[in-house]
Structures are given as C-alpha cells and as structure tokens.
Amino acid sequence: MKSLIAVATIAVLAAPVLAQTPTAPPKSKSMVEEAFSKHDADKDGTLSLTEVQAVESKVTQADFDKYDSDKSKALSLAEFSKWVEATMTAPASKPG
Ligand SMILES: [Ca+2]
Numbered sequence: 001m002k003s004l005i006a007v008a009t010i011a012v013l014a015a016p017v018l019a020q021t022p023t024a025p026p027k028s029k030s031m032v033e034e035a036f037s038k039h040d041a042d043k044d045g046t047l048s049l050t051e052v053q054a055v056e057s058k059v060t061q062a063d064f065d066k067y068d069s070d071k072s073k074a075l076s077l078a079e080f081s082k083w084v085e086a087t088m089t090a091p092a093s094k095p096g
Pocket of ligand 1: 044
C-alpha cells in the first residue's frame with residue numbers, strides 16, 4: 001500500500017510539471033545571427049570587410065561587394081544572411 005501512495009504522490013507532484021508542457025523554445029538565435037555577431041567584432045550591428053576577413057580570410061572585396069547590396073561598405077544582418085544562405089547552398093569546397 002505504501003508504494004501505491006508513493007506513486008500517487010509522485011503523480012500529484014509531477015502533474016503540474018507535465019501540465020505546463022514547455023512550448024518549443026523559440027529558436028534561440030538563428031544560426032545566421034550567431035554567425036553575424038561572431039563576425040561583428042566591434043558590435044556596431046554591421047560587418048565591415050575587415051571584420052568578415054578576420055573570421056574568413058579568403059573573403060575578397062569582390063565577395064563582399066556582391067552582398068553589400070546598398071553599397072554601404074558594411075553588411076547588415078539581412079545582407080549577411082543572404083551571403084550565408086548562398087554559402088550554405090553552394091557546393092562544398094574542395095578539400096585541401
Ligand atoms: Ca561591425
């Protein structure tokens with residue numbers, strides 16, 4: 001009998017926890033945002049070519065300009081996310 005009570009107690013204690021099924025946590029920061037803040041060394045909310053190159057040294061001015069659609073010499077999150085998308089969908093770079 002004791003064990004039955006124990007089970008009942010556990011069930012009661014557990015109920016509120018189970019009741020509040022946590023809604024799926026909002027995708028914390030998106031991957032793009034995370035990458036963006038990683039690149040944004042001075043945290044001004046935009047990426048300069050220097051900042052991008054600090055992380056990805058093979059990035060050229062031409063690459064940068066391609067995605068700097070408003071020619072502000074800085075990438076906004078929107079511009080950067082386009083770049084990331086393009087990078088993601090590009091074929092894997094050759095090894096070596
Ligand atoms: Ca910056």
